Amino acid sequence: MKVVIMAGGKGTRISSINSEVAKPMIRINDKPILEYQVDFFKKNNIKDFIMVVGYLKESIMDYFKDGKEFEININYIIEKEPLGTAGSFYYLKKYIKNEDFVLVNGDIIFDIDLNKAVNFHVKHKADVTLLTHPNNHPFDSSLIITDENNRVINWLNTEDERTYYHNRVNSGVHILNSKVLDLVSEPVKVNFDRDILKANINSLKIYAYDTPEYIKDMGTPERYYMVCDDQNNGKIEAKNLKNKQKAFFIDRDGTINKYVGFLRNIDDFELLDGVISGIKKINDSGYLAIVVTNQPVIARGEVTFEELDMIHKKMETLLGQGGAYIDGLYYCPHHPDKGFEGEIKELKIKCNCRKPNTGLVEIAAKDFNIDISSSYIIGDSDNDKKLAENLNIPYLEVNDKTNIDILVSEVLKNE
Numbered sequence: 001m002k003v004v005i006m007a008g009g010k011g012t013r014i015s016s017i018n019s020e021v022a023k024p025m026i027r028i029n030d031k032p033i034l035e036y037q038v039d040f041f042k043k044n045n046i047k048d049f050i051m052v053v054g055y056l057k058e059s060i061m062d063y064f065k066d067g068k069e070f071e072i073n074i075n076y077i078i079e080k081e082p083l084g085t086a087g088s089f090y091y092l093k094k095y096i097k098n099e100d101f102v103l104v105n106g107d108i109i110f111d112i113d114l115n116k117a118v119n120f121h122v123k124h125k126a127d128v129t130l131l132t133h134p135n136n137h138p139f140d141s142s143l144i145i146t147d148e149n150n151r152v153i154n155w156l157n158t159e160d161e162r163t164y165y166h167n168r169v170n171s172g173v174h175i176l177n178s179k180v181l182d183l184v185s186e187p188v189k190v191n192f193d194r195d196i197l198k199a200n201i202n203s204l205k206i207y208a209y210d211t212p213e214y215i216k217d218m219g220t221p222e223r224y225y226m227v228c229d230d231q232n233n234g235k236i237e238a239k240n241l242k243n244k245q246k247a248f249f250i251d252r253d254g255t256i257n258k259y260v261g262f263l264r265n266i267d268d269f270e271l272l273d274g275v276i277s278g279i280k281k282i283n284d285s286g287y288l289a290i291v292v293t294n295q296p297v298i299a300r301g302e303v304t305f306e307e308l309d310m311i312h313k314k315m316e317t318l319l320g321q322g323g324a325y326i327d328g329l330y331y332c333p334h335h336p337d338k339g340f341e342g343e344i345k346e347l348k349i350k351c352n353c354r355k356p357n358t359g360l361v362e363i364a365a366k367d368f369n370i371d372i373s374s375s376y377i378i379g380d381s382d383n384d385k386k387l388a389e390n391l392n393i394p395y396l397e398v399n400d401k402t403n404i405d406i407l408v409s410e411v412l413k414n415e
Helices: 032-041 057-064 115-124 179-181 193-201 220-230 274-286 306-319 359-368 380-392 404-413
Strands: 004-008 048-053 073-078 099-106 108-111 127-135 143-144 150-154 169-177 206-210 213-218 247-248 288-294 328-332 376-379 395-397
Touching: 004 032, 032 048, 032 057, 048 057, 057 073, 073 108, 099 108, 099 115, 099 150, 099 288, 108 143, 108 169, 115 127, 115 169, 115 206, 127 306, 143 169, 143 206, 150 193, 150 206, 169 179, 179 193, 213 220, 247 359, 274 288, 274 306, 274 404, 306 404, 376 404, 395 404
Parallel strands: 004 048, 004 099, 048 073, 127 206, 247 288, 247 376, 288 328, 376 395
Antiparallel strands: 099 169, 108 213, 127 169, 143 150
């Protein structure tokens, strides 16, 4: 498998850090961003690179040369005029034929379980797999909309109208089949997101692979310094799903949003005090923020799956507006008691996912390689407390005197 690194942009917003080198050559501690990317792929036994360069290209080409000093092979595509994020596809066809390849933006730092992402791509027979994740600024990011099978069905650019949405953002790491290159028939300026992906959603098999792993761009000085800190404290490598993760498993009703009984109307969803600040602290800590919630309103026939999804979109939107996000959401739609008017009979069952049973947590633990014994339950009910007992992990109770922010702060202070 080959790797294509898009390293030709100007990086105007981050030029205050270093304006004398190409953006991917800005150093994080002891080496350039681009070298971190090269080291990552070498670690994954990928050594064949194509670097698309343009602005201040000499700073890249003089450093890496042909790649032999770094035990890799590099071919360069030199853009005499900026070709956007996909115009260079015209030239890539010379190097990539009838195969999958990895495409990454040159200004991001990441550490991911690449094999897991590639396996997802192969399993779905995808033309394009986007590695997507939540971030702390979805309101100024393009958002990826998928169906229940993670196939991309829409693409919301920043100027597109939006109300409530899932916090799912394209990370800048992609796995592509070479057939995508044929969509660029001449070397002109082309935007990968708008002109290739969004324009061909119906004709290409485009899938989103959601991951909570570390993938951050250095688009602004603020983000750059954040990444430097994360590199120093080991957070980047620790978030790789090959490593055991730890999590706060968070109840929804009465813990994240005000308890109103069975929440049926999206207008009744309102975040509690301390939720945004508390979940932001979880995000910054390296823990995962995973929502686990019983939603018997589905089995009772009072809320549809689509209506519940819209409620959860509202939750993610409100969190994102405050710079917080959840890494995963798991809910139980079942209810054991039968014989009521309007109920969904096939969902009126005894299951292992309804809290205080442990099924939801176990599924999340499998998905994200979570060490349950190093994790916490945050909730407000006997069911949540019993769930923690069944898992033999600490229970943190939300009540009139404590909220998520207070509880998380106390845990992190004592670590």
